[in-house]
Amino acid sequence: MNQIKKASEFFSSRRSVSVRNLKYPGPSEKQVMDILKSALRVPDHGKLEPWRIVLITEDNKKSYISMIEKRGKEIGIDSHKVEKSIVNLSKTPLIVTVICSPINDTKIPEIEQILSCGALCLNILNNFLANGWGANWLTGWMANDKELGRLAFNTSKNDFVAGYLYVGSFDESSTDRPRPQLEKKISYFQID
Numbered sequence: 001m002n003q004i005k006k007a008s009e010f011f012s013s014r015r016s017v018s019v020r021n022l023k024y025p026g027p028s029e030k031q032v033m034d035i036l037k038s039a040l041r042v043p044d045h046g047k048l049e050p051w052r053i054v055l056i057t058e059d060n061k062k063s064y065i066s067m068i069e070k071r072g073k074e075i076g077i078d079s080h081k082v083e084k085s086i087v088n089l090s091k092t093p094l095i096v097t098v099i100c101s102p103i104n105d106t107k108i109p110e111i112e113q114i115l116s117c118g119a120l121c122l123n124i125l126n127n128f129l130a131n132g133w134g135a136n137w138l139t140g141w142m143a144n145d146k147e148l149g150r151l152a153f154n155t156s157k158n159d160f161v162a163g164y165l166y167v168g169s170f171d172e173s174s175t176d177r178p179r180p181q182l183e184k185k186i187s188y189f190q191i192d
């Protein structure tokens, strides 16, 4: 766990840590629960809570890895890609899986429920980073394969994996990537 910054400092410099640089040890169960409790404070139109979290930890990682190994073969994922996924999973202490479960019979549009789930993913990512952990939001084939979602996380037809948040320790050395230029992204509303 690395140094904790004050909020404004954190937001002006926050960045993910490449899975390549994540390592053991990970947060304790108490630390994980405290962070996730904060992360659940997320905008949610209609208070539908159209998302849930599944933790992949040291205790259950082996069975998840066996599952993706089998599934990768079945659907013809390149063996190097599957191997890379296994290496990443093995070296990362905690993987927080976020499942988006949009609710059908409600007046809240599905897109708003999905946006709330995206906000939850970012909140989880930022909460781990802000508490000094390294973290990264990944998707890829393990998120896109609906059948893997069903087998591993009991997802129903409407559900999908919005992200895997990889969490661990890291050495304070990773460089930042180029960031968007403010003046290219911002304008003032005007009527001609």
Ligand SMILES: Cc1cc2nc3c(=O)[nH]c(=O)nc-3n(C[C@H](O)[C@H](O)[C@H](O)COP(=O)(O)O)c2cc1C
Pocket: 014, 015, 016, 017, 136, 137, 138, 139, 140, 162, 163
């Ligand atoms: C929804 C979503 C899915 C992503 N999936 C992947 C992925 O599968 N593989 C990858 O290398 N990066 C993926 N990324 C990008 C990583 O999270 C990347 O490290 C991130 O852009 C770092 O940004 P930050 O430093 O501002 O947090 C994804 C990003 C998002 C928002």
